[in-house]
Amino acid sequence: MDIVIAQFSNTVTVILMVLGLYVVLARGNLIKKLIGLSIFQTSVYLLYVGPGKIIGGTAPIIAEGFDVYSNPLPHVLMLTAIVVGVATLALGLAITVRIHEAYGTIEEDEILKKDGDA
Amino acid sequence: MAVAAAIARTRNLFAAVALGGIYSFCMALALLVLDAPDVSMTEAAVGAGVSTVLLLGALYLTRIEETPNHRIALTPLLVSVVAGATLLYGAWALPPFGDPAGPIHQHVAPRYLNDVVKETGVPNVVTAVLASYRGFDTFGETVVVLTGGLGVLLLLRGRRRPLSKGTAPIGKDAT
Amino acid sequence: MHRESIPRVVTKLLFPFLLLFALYVQFHGELGAGGGFQAGVIVAATLILFGLIFGLRAAHLVAPPWIIETMIPLGVLIYGGVGVAGLLAGGNFLDYFVLDHDPVHGQERGIFWVEAGVLITVSSTMVAIYYAFAGRGR
Incomplete structure (x- = not known):
C-alpha cells in the first residue's frame, strides 16, 4: 500500500496519458482526437510538475521564513508548454476546419473513403 | 480523472x-x-x-x-492498456512523491533557488529562470507561438471558396 | 439587441478590472506569481470574453485586427532586440548583465523587457486566432 501512496502522482499521470492515447487512437472524429491530445498533454504537465513538489515545501517564490521550495525548473518548462500547446491546438483546429470545408466531414474513415473514390 | x-x-x-x-x-x-x-x-x-x-x-x-461507430475499437484499447501497463511498471521504480532527496532536486535547482536573488534581484524563481537563465528557450517558445499564430492566420484568413455541389473538390485537381 | 442583459452588464463591469489584473500579473510577476505568459493569456481571455458577449464587430473596434497582427511580430522583435542590445553592449546574446552599470539592475531591466515582449506576442496571437475562427463563420 505504501508504494501506491508514494507513486500516486505518477499513477494518475499514467492513467490520464493512457486515456488520452486511447481517445486519439480509437476515435475517428478529428476534434475528438484533438481533445484527446490535450488530455495527453495535461498528463505531461503532471509528469513534470509532480516530481518537482517537495512535501512541506512551498511555491518557488523566495520569501523570508521559508526554506524549502518546489523545483522551479519544471514550472518554467510547463508554463511555456501550455501556451505553445494552445497555439498548436489552434493550428490543428484550423486544419480541421479547412478539412471540413474541403471534404464536408471531419470523420477519419469518411475522409479516407472520399479519398479512395476520387 | x-x-x-x-x-x-x-x-x-x-x-x-x-x-x-x-x-x-x-x-x-x-x-x-x-x-x-x-x-x-x-x-x-x-x-x-x-x-x-x-x-x-x-x-x-x-x-x-x-x-457513432458500433464496432468496439479493440486494437487501440489493447495498445493503450499495454502501453499503460508498461508505463506503470516503469513509474513504480521512480523516486517516491515529495521526496527532497530525489534526483530532480539535486541538479540545477539548488543553484537557481540559492543564487537567484543575489544574481537577478527577482524573488520569483520561475520568472527569473524563464526570462534569464533559460532566455534562449523562452525566445524559441515565443517564436513557436508566433509561428502557430501565423499558421492559423494563413489557413483561415482567406475568403471561403464556394464549393460546387456534386463534384469531389479534392483529389481531382490536386493529382 | 437587449437580450442577455446580465452577461453584458457583468462583462462591462469586469472588463477594466480584468485588464488591470493582467497588468498587475505582468508587472508584479517578478515578486509574486505571474509573468508575461500568464498576463498575455489573461489579456487575450478578456478580449475574447468581450468579443463573445458584444460580438466580433465591437471587439474589432476595441482592438483592430491590424494592430493585433502588428503586435505578434513586434513582441518577438522586442525579445530579440533585448538580445541584440546585450550584444551591442558587449555581452553575449540575451546577456542582461551588461544592460546597466549594476549587473543586478541589468538583469531586472532585461527581464522586464523580455516579459513585455512575451506579453505582446502571446496576447495578440491568441486574439488573432480567435478573430480568425470567429471571422470564418460569416
Whole structure:
C-alpha cells in the first residue's frame, strides 16, 4: 500500500496519458482526437510538475521564513508548454476546419473513403 | 480523472468541449496543490478559457455530433492498456512523491533557488529562470507561438471558396 | 439587441478590472506569481470574453485586427532586440548583465523587457486566432 501512496502522482499521470492515447487512437472524429491530445498533454504537465513538489515545501517564490521550495525548473518548462500547446491546438483546429470545408466531414474513415473514390 | 473518462465516452462534441473546460480547471487546481501557482494560473486561463472558446468556434464551423461507430475499437484499447501497463511498471521504480532527496532536486535547482536573488534581484524563481537563465528557450517558445499564430492566420484568413455541389473538390485537381 | 442583459452588464463591469489584473500579473510577476505568459493569456481571455458577449464587430473596434497582427511580430522583435542590445553592449546574446552599470539592475531591466515582449506576442496571437475562427463563420 505504501508504494501506491508514494507513486500516486505518477499513477494518475499514467492513467490520464493512457486515456488520452486511447481517445486519439480509437476515435475517428478529428476534434475528438484533438481533445484527446490535450488530455495527453495535461498528463505531461503532471509528469513534470509532480516530481518537482517537495512535501512541506512551498511555491518557488523566495520569501523570508521559508526554506524549502518546489523545483522551479519544471514550472518554467510547463508554463511555456501550455501556451505553445494552445497555439498548436489552434493550428490543428484550423486544419480541421479547412478539412471540413474541403471534404464536408471531419470523420477519419469518411475522409479516407472520399479519398479512395476520387 | 472521472471527467476525462466522461470525455472519452461522450459522443456529443459540445458536451466533450464543456467537459474539457471542467477538466482543465481541475487540472489547474491540482497544479496549485502541487505548488505551481504560475503554471496553474496559465492553465486556468488557457485551458478553461481560450482553448474552450477555440474548440467551440471550430465546432460552430464544423458540426456538433460525432457519428457513432458500433464496432468496439479493440486494437487501440489493447495498445493503450499495454502501453499503460508498461508505463506503470516503469513509474513504480521512480523516486517516491515529495521526496527532497530525489534526483530532480539535486541538479540545477539548488543553484537557481540559492543564487537567484543575489544574481537577478527577482524573488520569483520561475520568472527569473524563464526570462534569464533559460532566455534562449523562452525566445524559441515565443517564436513557436508566433509561428502557430501565423499558421492559423494563413489557413483561415482567406475568403471561403464556394464549393460546387456534386463534384469531389479534392483529389481531382490536386493529382 | 437587449437580450442577455446580465452577461453584458457583468462583462462591462469586469472588463477594466480584468485588464488591470493582467497588468498587475505582468508587472508584479517578478515578486509574486505571474509573468508575461500568464498576463498575455489573461489579456487575450478578456478580449475574447468581450468579443463573445458584444460580438466580433465591437471587439474589432476595441482592438483592430491590424494592430493585433502588428503586435505578434513586434513582441518577438522586442525579445530579440533585448538580445541584440546585450550584444551591442558587449555581452553575449540575451546577456542582461551588461544592460546597466549594476549587473543586478541589468538583469531586472532585461527581464522586464523580455516579459513585455512575451506579453505582446502571446496576447495578440491568441486574439488573432480567435478573430480568425470567429471571422470564418460569416
